Amino acid sequence: xxxxxxxxxxxxxxxxxxxxLRCSPISGHKSVSWYQQxxxxxxxxxxxxxxxxxxxxxxxxxxFSARQFPNYSSELNVNALLLGDSALYLCASSSLPxxxxxxxxxxxxxxx
Amino acid sequence: xxxxxxxxxxxxxxxxxxxTVKCTYSVSGNPYLFxxxxxxxxxxxxxxxYITGDNLVKGSYGFEAEFNKxxxxxHLKKPSxxxxxxxxxFCAVSPPGEGNNRLAFGKGNQVVVIP
Numbered sequence: 001x002x003x004x005x006x007x008x009x010x011x012x013x014x015x016x017x018x019x020x021l022r023c024s025p026i027s028g029h030k031s032v033s034w035y036q037q038x039x040x041x042x043x044x045x046x047x048x049x050x051x052x053x054x055x056x057x058x059x060x061x062x063x064f065s066a067r068q069f070p071n072y073s074s075e076l077n078v079n080a081l082l083l084g085d086s087a088l089y090l091c092a093s094s095s096l097p098x099x100x101x102x103x104x105x106x107x108x109x110x111x112x
Numbered sequence: 113x114x115x116x117x118x119x120x121x122x123x124x125x126x127x128x129x130x131x132t133v134k135c136t137y138s139v140s141g142n143p144y145l146f147x148x149x150x151x152x153x154x155x156x157x158x159x160x161x162y163i164t165g166d167n168l169v170k171g172s173y174g175f176e177a178e179f180n181k182x183x184x185x186x187h188l189k190k191p192s193x194x195x196x197x198x199x200x201x202f203c204a205v206s207p208p209g210e211g212n213n214r215l216a217f218g219k220g221n222q223v224v225v226i227p
Contacts, residue, residue, distance in 0.1 A: 043202070043217050100161050
């Protein structure tokens with residue numbers, strides 16, 4: 001079975017632009033979470049969605065938004081990009097909200 | 113709010129020797145605890161979890177972890193380290209019963225296994 005897939009793998013943007021990152025969960029997994037990993041630090045929780053509803057939100061500004069589609073795939077949107085948004089963005093899926101999460105390889109976002 | 117501390121930046125160990133990576137946590141109630149490993153330019157791989165039951169948890173690739181409630185610790189161990197175990201290791205905690213699994217990660221420990 002395919003694992004969690006994320007696209008694109010790498011992305012370069014400039015300040016002020018917006019970006020959309022995509023995630024396909026493991027087949028059968030209905031919960032998707034997003035994390036931001038800045039170089040040298042552990043991942044920071046951004047959002048969790050389960051059955052297309054937001055179940056949790058981390059301490060991120062309103063420039064960050066997400067949604068989950070009927071097929072359980074998910075998008076993370078970031079508006080008005082700042083230099084500090086440069087990071088590895090990780091998507092994780094699980095069968096239920098309280099089950100171990102399986103991570104994709106991430107999208108490396110660089111802001112110039 | 114839940115948090116995790118991984119006090120050491122890097123752990124160096126000779127191949128074949130025991131490996132220990134330390135983790136302490138702070139959370140209200142009984143925590144869900146996890147260990148993940150990250151290889152360069154990759155996502156995180158799940159190693160093991162503690163939710164309830166036996167304090168010694170066995171996971172993937174020969175790793176195990178011991179939950180100690182009185183010391184609020186969840187140290188990762190492997191009896192005999194391999195060169196291929198060299199990677200970044202993250203401890204994470206999730207509060208129980210919230211209906212979500214927002215993980216709070218430590219800063220990570222770089223493990224270097226010396227041949």
